[in-house]
Amino acid sequence: MDIANFGVEEWLNEWEKKAIYDLAQSTVSSMTLEEAINIDGTDPDFFFRNLYQTKMNYGYIEGSPEFKKEVAKLYRNVDSDNILQTNGATGANFLAIFSLINPGDHVVSMFPTYQQLYDIPRSFGAEVDFIYLKEESGWKFPIDELENIIRSNTKMITLNSANNPTGTLIKEEDLRQIVNIAERVGAYVLVDEVYAPFSSLDSTSVVDIYDKGISTNSLSKTFSIPGIRIGWTATSKEIANVFRKYRDYTMICSGIIDDALAVHVLKNKDKVFKRNYKLLADNLKQLKEWVESEELVSLVYPEYVSTSFVKIDIPISIREFCIDLLQKEGVLLVPGTAYEIEGHVRLGYCCSPEILVEGLKRISRYLNHYRK
Structure with a gap:
């Protein structure tokens, strides 16, 4: 089996530890262990004391009943027994593709998107066709192009909503149209929804509207x-x-302590979301003000998720720009070439406000070299 190099991961592996102002990440300002446990007032010492006598065995294979129950609450029509715990969303996406895609299958993927969603099917011998999102159309998913590219033997449509790197969302009306097209040929629709919870109210999970829908998060x-x-x-x-059979070959279970932490955070999701929505809303305001003040920069604004795909008008390659910016100003971005797109950068505005403000200021200072 051959597979392409993973552009974003290779970039981050090489450069992220050298950053002073990391605007390349897509996690909403990671909580410390203490902050995560204490978000509802729980004393961390009390939390772990309750785990001291727990045997460090394999625990629950598919995730604890509490975990499955809390995750099921994120959906309208999913029984908790149909939730399977994985090693992150990357493990969830891999499990879905590994379980369902065979050599010779036809897969349709949006582009740009998380590379895993099209290169893993390719590595399994599937034929992959792309639906290209265009900046001039607001990175909106073009339903008419799906109509033209879908086949009677299309096995799966892979999507990412909100999208990485653009931060834009497939609205519910459009998702329902995609499902209608998929249903005509019996195709699965896999949607990586890892950024979805901070999208607008006009958002729904594919599993809630389609019996062959697969939601990963x-x-x-x-x-x-x-x-x-x-x-x-x-x-x-x-x-x-179907997934259970293949999952036995890829993962036994998550750790007992990890599962307990996951349950605690899921039970307090409203408090986590309140924290994170405020941070993103405040930071997005800062980002918009910066974009509007920068003559060399433009942006299709994201949907209150953690990533944005900024266009930068400079006469050098975007990879060269990102490396030079990091070396001279300490600011890390992801070049669009990691997604096979020139002239753009993925800018994660989900860090602390202090890091964002200083990082944007330093990008502007660097761009002074290219102003007319």
Whole structure:
């Protein structure tokens, strides 16, 4: 099996530890362990004291009943038994593709998106066609192009909403149209929803509207605890039963302590969301003010998620720009070339306000070299 290099991950592996002002991340300002436990007033010492006598065995294979119950509350029509715990959303996406895609299958993917959603199907021998999102159309998913590219043998449509890197959302009306097209040929629709909770109220999970819909998510982005590496798949009973067989080959279970932390955070999701929505709303205001003041910068504004895809008008390659910016100003961005798109950067405005304000100021200072 051959697979392409993972552009975003390779970039972050090489450069993120060198950053002083990290605007490349997509996790909403990660909580400390103490902050996560104390978000509802729980004493961390009390929390862990209750775990002291717990045996460090394999725990619950699919996630604890409490975990599955709390995740199921995020959806309208999903039974808790159909929630399967995974190693982050990357593990959830891999499980879905590994379970369902065979050599020769036809897969349709949006582009740009998280590279895993199209290169893993390719590595399994599937034929992948792309639906291209265009900046001039607000990075909106073009339903008419899906109509033209779908086949009678299309096995799966892979989507990411809100989208990484653009931060834009597939609205419910459009998602229902996508589902109608998929249903005509019996295709699965996999939606990586890892950024969805901070999107507008005009958002729905594909699993709630389609029996062959697969929703994947994790606690890494909008829940602010990527360190515990817990995600999940939410599906129908039939699909969950297929996944169970393949899951046995990829993952036994998450750790007992990780599961306990996940349950605690999920039970307090409203408090986490309140914290994170305020941070993103305040930071997005700062980002908009910066974009509007910068003659070399433009942006299709994101949907209160953690990433944005900024266009920068400079006469050098965007990769060269990002490396030079990091070395001279200490600011880290993800070049659009990590998504095979020139002239743009992924800018995560989900860090602390102090880091964002100073980082944007330093980008402006660097851009002074290119002003007319």
